[in-house]
Amino acid sequence: MIDLRAKHRLDVLIEIAGLARSTFFYHQARWDRPDPHSELKTAITTAFAENRRRGHRVVHRELRKAGWRVAKKTVLKLMRELGLVCPIRRRRRYVSYQGEVGKVADNVLARDFTATAPNQKWVTDVTEFRINDRKIYFSPVMDLFDRQIISYAVSASPTLELTTASLREALATLEKGQSPLVHSDQGFQYQHRSWRRLLSNAGARQSMSRKANFHDNAVIESFFGHLKEEMFHHTRHLSIEAFTTALEDYITWFNTSRGHTHCEGLSPVQYRTQALAA
Template sequence: MVELVRAGRSPEELAREFEPSAQSIRTWVRQADLDDGRRADGLTSAEKDELARLRREVKILREEKEIPAQGRGFLRTGDGSAEMRFRLIDAENDHHGVSLLARVLGVSRQGYYAWAARQRRGPSARARRDAELTEKIRAHHATSDGIYGAPRIHADLREIDGIRIGRKRVARLMRAAGLSGVTRRKGCRTTIADRRAAAASDLVKRQFTAEEPNRLWTADITYVPTGQGFLYLAVVLDVFSRRIVGWAMAEHMRTELVTDALAMAIHQRQPSAGVIHHSDKGGQYTSVAFGQRCAQAGVRLSTGRTGTCFDNAITESFFASLECELLDRRAFRTRPEAERAVFAYIEGFYNPRRRHSANGQLSPAEYERRQAIKDVHQDGYAAA
C-alpha cells in the first residue's frame, strides 16, 4: 500500500479498491516515511519499540511503590541514549512527575527541560539545509543509477542545481544517507598478439592528450559475460573528450569486430587525414585487413607494448568504468540483452551525461559542445 501511494495512488482510491480504510493507509505511509528517514516529526518503529520497553520498566518501578536505590542504573549500558530517555519523559510526564522519571532514567531534570526547549524550537537551520541537500543528493544518485560517488554528485549539485557547497559535506551527507558510488573490479586479458605480424610503432608513448577532436583515438576490446557465452565489445575513443566515437559488438574477436568499430568512428567523425589510431598489439589490430582499412581512410596506426595496460590507459579506464558501473551490477541471460544494455550505457549515459574528471566533471558531449563554442568565440576575436 505504501509503495502504491508513493507511486501516485491516493489513499481514498486504494480504500475503495481494497479493504483498509484511507486513514489506515495514511497512517502506514506516515510510519514508513518516518522509518525511511523521509520525515522527522514522529517516532520510528524502532523508537516506539524502545519506548514501549522503557515504559514497561517504569511500570515495574511504579508497581513496587518506591524507587530502589539502584534505579538509575536499570537501563543496560548503551541501550538507551539521553535522547531516548528524554523522549520517554516527554511521553510519560502526563502520568508521572518529571523529577521521578528523570531520577529513574538516570538523567537530570534540567537536561530534560533543555532538550524540550530545543524540540519546541525545531531543527537548526543547518539541519534543515542538510535535509534538503540530502534529498537532492538522493535524486542525483538515483538518476545516475547509483553509479555516482561524492565527486560527481558534487558536480551535479553545482552544474544542475547551482548549489555551492564543499565536496566533504556532500561525502558526509552521502555517508549519513547510506549512499555510495560503485567500485571497480579486476580486469581480464583479451589481447592475443600475433607474433608473425609486423606491428606499428608507438606514436603516443603514453602522452594521452589532444588539443582538439579527431587527433588521437585509442581502441581496445573487452568482453561481456552472458548466459549464452561472451559478447565482445570493441571501442574507439577520442582522447580529446574521452567520447566513444565508434563501437561494435559480436560473439567473436575476429578482425571484423575492430574494423566495424573503426568504420563507425570514421562515419561519425569524418576525420581529416592523419588522425592517430592507438591500440595494443592484439592480432586484430596488426592484421593486414585492418591496416588496409586504416590506410584507405588516412588513419595513422600506433601500437603500445603487449601486456602493458599503461600503454593504452585511456581505453582501459573506460572499460573499468563500464565494468563497475554496468557489467558488475547486471546479469545478462542473452547476448541481445547485453547488447541493448551496453548500447544504452554508451549512447544514453556515458557520452551524453556521465561526468568525467578529465573534462572538469563535464560529460564528453558537453565538453565538446563547450569547446566548440569557445573556438567560435576565439575565431571571432581573431578576425576582429
C-alpha cells in the same frame, strides 16, 4: 531510553544510565527535531541514482548545477549516512595478445592522452562480458579530445570483423585532411594486415602499447571500468538483446549526459560543441 519511559519512571532510567536530567532532555529535543538535511539527502539520493552510482565529487557537482550550496565534505558525510557507496571498479580479464612483441608498431602515443582538436588521437581495445552462459565482446573507438565513443561493435566472439567494424565506422566520420593516431594494445586483431590496411588507406597512423602494459592504454581501460560498474555489475541482463539495448543506452548517456573531469564537468558532446563554437 525514550521507548522505556512508557514502562519505567524517568528518574530510575536516568540513574541507571548515569545521565544528568538536562542531558536527557537535550537529546530528546534533538530526537524530536526534524532532520535539517532531509531535502538535501533526497537530492543526494536522486543525483546518485541518476549518475549511476558515481562518487561524492560527481554528486556534489550535480548538486551545484541544481543550485545547492553545499561542501563536498558534507555530501560525502551524508552519502555515508545514507549508505550510498561508489564501488571500486574491477579490472577486465580479456587479453587479446597472441603475436610478436614490437613487430608491427611502436608506442607512438607514449601515454600522452591529450589532444587539442577532435580526431587527432583515438584509442581502442576489446573487453568481455558474460551474459548467463555466453560471452559478448565489445570494441569501442574513443576520441581522446573529449573522451567521446565515436563508434563501437559488439560480437559473440573477438574476431577480426569485430574490431575492423568499429574502426570502419569511426573512419567514416573523418573530415577531409584528418588523419588520427590510432592506439591499441598488441592484440592479434591490431597486428593483422586487414586492420593495418584500413589505417593506411585512411592516412591514419598506428600506435601500440607495450606488451602486458595496460597503463599505455589507460584511458580506454578506465572507460571499461566505468562501463562495467555503472551499467553491468549491478544489473542482471536476462538476454543478449537486453544487454545490447542497455549498452546502447549507456553509450548515449556517456556521450551526451555524463560529466567528465577531463571535459571540465561537461559531457563529451557538450565539451566538443563548446570547444568548436569558441
